[in-house]
Amino acid sequence: MKKTVFLGAATVAGLAAGVAAAGTADDVKARGKLNCGVTTGLVGFAAPDANGEWKGFDVAVCRAVAAAVLGDANAVEFVPTTGKTRFTALASGEVDMLARNTTWTFSRDVDLKFEFVGVNYYDGQGFMVPKSLGVSSAKELDGATVCIQTGTTTELNLADFFRSNNISYEPVPIETNAEAQQQYLAGACDVYTTDASGLAATRATFENPGDHVLLPEIISKEPLGPLVRHGDNEWGDVVRWTLNALISAEEYGITSANIDEMAAGTDNPEINRILGTEGTLGEMLGLDNQWAMRAIKAGGNFGEIFAQNIGENTPIGLARGLNAQWTDGGLLYSPPFR
Amino acid sequence: MTTFSDPPKEQFRLSMLLYDTRYRSATIQVIALIGFMLLAAWIISNTIQNLEALGKPVEFGFFGEPASYDINQRLLEYTSRDTHLRAAFVGLLNTLVVAVLGCITATVLGVVIGVLRLSHNWIVARLMTVYVEMFRNVPVLLWIVFIMAILIETLPAPRAFRGDNPEASMVLGEAVAVTNRGVYVPEPLFSNSLGNIHLFGESSLRFDVSLDLMAILVVLGVSIWISNWIKHRADAIQEKTGDRPVTWWQRLGVVVVPLALLLALLGFHLGYPELKGFNFSGGTHLRNSLIALWLALSLYTAAFIAEIVRAGIMAISKGQSEAAAALGLRPNRIMSLVILPQALRVIIPPLISNYLNLTKNSSLAIAVGYMDITGTLGGITMNQTGRELECVLLLMLVYLSISLTISAIMNWYNESVKLKER
Structure with a gap:
């Protein structure tokens, strides 16, 4: 009898688990932890540091969302995913959101049933070669062996680029960035191709970064951004506006240094709305009014996060470029908090 | 007087x-079966319901879409404009190649090692024990990755072959280049080639059959048949007269001469690899992913096969070898004529399961970037189209079919070597 009850309960639980997929925000709050899918390790974007603590540009987005929803930037369970496993992990509910250099494409948005909440890095696919090869353009790569991470859009761009330029190549599909690095450094491939930011990050970890050059061609548009499952719009809104809060904070000059001062109230109603001293934006999201303040406090505004993890003063040394605010000629443009 | 009373009429009651x-x-x-079927039905309906809720109903239309990715190792011509179905087909052939190569190598190695492990030479026997224990007690994935790492890190890159005073040079009379991208070996070429037959038109399953290869196979087949006929005739003469005519030169000639003539007619020559641009071109490129996978699977499975062979040999009673020795047979003839044929009956059934294991283990190919069916259909195609369920179901079907085919063939072979009881 006990067994029957147990089996019955298990069945009901299974049914409930199978059907109830909505309400990610409530799930996260009940769990007290945000499950965030990140890369298996790309320095600057998401990689554990010497103390085993995850650090990076994408990690900062996860932490901001955790801070907004749970009030604790450290209440994040980082789930490393490869290019191949990331979508299954998100679709199956293993992670609540992905912040993993994922390119926003039509088919991922529409056919794979995901929701890209914005762009946190405007990127493009580039090529890295050893300087000693003497190559100055990607069009000179006829017959080269190219290392490429499998399961990414770069794989498709690469095929298109070489086909449209009528040159041949030999693809070497690789599962993770670390393996690609090993093969590239050993000379098992002439070229490593991935998003230009990823190349810069990878090169920064080399013993002699100066021996390798990034070729001038950027062969694709790779808007990288966090994504969530399709169909749970409330959760999508939370992640979207957390990202927007980080971007707006930079635009309005809210930094981790002056945020407490500003939270006391300013003349700018938009800043007040973001920081929750005016209006009820937080309640509309199903959170409290200090959500954005906590998110910004977690790692600073977008500009601070950028500078700390991948900016020009880090070994990765990426310029803001397209990723500057729209007021500085970049593409970052957060819709108004109103 | 005896009375017979009918046994009470059996009445069926439900409680019975x-x-x-x-x-x-x-x-x-019956109850268990119903329960099982209900469970299966629930799982299936739950899956379909959830997929529909997600807006991803089960459908296979994506197979006709262009795959858009390239595959480095392919036995068929394939471009990134071909369909996902063709990519899966290319992957399937890659799986079969590594499975067949692996099974052959593992069998040869396994038999040799299994026999040597029973050697009376202490060092040889111990060495083989070390081999077996080392390989079968470490997961095969580690062996694959390990061998790949060795190939990549220790062998020279193609650019080391360049220049007037290169760091590395080609081996075997400048014919073979061993690099960390794989081994380039000479390829057979025919200057008067007969061309190819194109099968299946323009469909995704199209493939070309080389007429040169067919011609060579036909000629070889006929030659071997004639050679066998000469042997049978010699047997018959021996039966009748007691003298065996000397036939080795006839049998050799009948195989070699027509083949050589055919090759000369087709203009057979070897295409040597040479360094061009970034890589060697010409010749056949055995990629290091194939070599690593093939070697690791063979070495790993050989350890198991060696144990099976050893068990098979030890299952033959000592009297058999003693009797054979008493007849004056030399030790290696005792092994090949008396022990092994009997041991095969014990060896083959477990051998089948090892072949199946090797084939299934070949799905670890992605660890070294070998594009087998798991890498194409179950990897890139699945990832680019997001059709996990369809791809995985098909993948399971493919492996099931391959395994059942291997097992059918091996069972048929087992029947033919089984002890015939009359």
Whole structure:
């Protein structure tokens, strides 16, 4: 009898688990932890540091969302995913959101049933070669062996680029960035191709970064951004506006240094709305009014996060470029908090 | 006077299903079956329902879409404009290649090692023990990755072959280049080639059959048949007269001469690899992913096969070898004529399961970037189209078919070597 009850309960639980997929925000709050899918390790974007603590540009987005929803930037369970496993992990509910250099494409948005909440890095696919090869353009790569991470859009761009330029190549599909690095450094491939930011990050970890050059061609548009499952719009809104809060904070000059001062109230109603001293934006999201303040406090505004993890003063040394605010000629443009 | 009373008329009551031992087991089985079917039906309907809720109904239309990715190792011509179905087909052939190569190498190695492990030479026997224990007690994935790492890190890159005073040079009379991208070996070329037959038109399953290869196979087949006929004739003469005519030169000639003539006619020559641009071109490129996978699977499975062979040999009673020795047979002839044919009966059934294991283990190919069916259909295609369920179901079907085919062939072979009881 006990067994029957147990089996019955298990069945009901299974049914409930199978059907109830909505309400990610409530799930996260009940769990007290945000499950965030990140890369298996790309320095600057998401990689554990010497103390085993995850650090990076994408990690900062996860932490901001955790801070907004749970009030604790450290209440994040980082789930490393490869290019191949990331979508299954998100679709199956293993992670609540992905912040993993994922390119926003039509088919991922529409056919794979995901929701890209914005762009946190405007990127493009580039090529890295050893300087000693003497190559100055990607069009000179006829017959080269190219290392490429499998399961990414770069794989498709690469095929298109070489086909449209009528040159041949030999693809070497690789599962993770670390393996690609090993093969590239050993000379098992002439070229490593991935998003230009990823190349810069990878090169920064080399013993002699100066021996390798990034070729001038950027062969694709790779808007990288966090994504969530399709169909749970409330959760999508939370992640979207957390990202927007980080971007707006930079635009309005809210930094981790002056945020407490500003939270006391300013003349700018938009800043007040973001920081929750005016209006009820937080309640509309199903959170409290200090959500954005906590998110910004977690790692600073977008500009601070950028500078700390991948900016020009880090070994990765990426310029803001397209990723500057729209007021500085970049593409970052957060819709108004109103 | 005796009276007969009829046994009481058997009356079936429903409770007997539970309390009568004659029916109880059937009842339990029926209930278990119903339960199992309900569970299966629930899983299937739950899956379909959830997929529909997600807006991803099960459909296979994506197979006709262009795959858009390239595959480095392919036995068929394939471009990134071909369909996902063709990519899966290319992957399937890659799986079969590594499975067949692996099974052959593992068998040869396994038999040799299994026999040597029984050697009376202490060092040889111990060395083989070390080999077996080392390979079968470490997961095959580690062996694959390890061998790949060795190939990549220790062998020279193609650019080391360049220049007037290169760091590395080609081996075997400048014919073979061993690099960390794989081994380039000379390829057979025909200057008067007969061309190819194109099968299946323009469909995704199209493939070309080389007429040169067919011609060579036909000629070889006929030659071997004639050679066998010469042997049978010699046997017959020996039976009749007691003298065996010397036939080795006839049998050799009948195989070699027509083949050589055919090759000369087709203009057979070897295409040597040479360094061009970034890589060697010409010749056949055995990629290091294939080599690593093939070597690791063979070495790993060979350790298991060696143990099976050893068990098979030890299962043959000592009297057999003693009797053979008493007849004056030399040790290696005792092994090949007396022991092994009998041992095969014990060896083959477990050998089948090792072949199946090797084939299934080949799905670890992605660890070294070998594009087998798991890498194409179950990897890139699945990832680019997001059709996990369809791809995985098909993948399971493919492996099931391959495994059942291997097992059918090996069972048929087992029947033919089995002890015939009359």
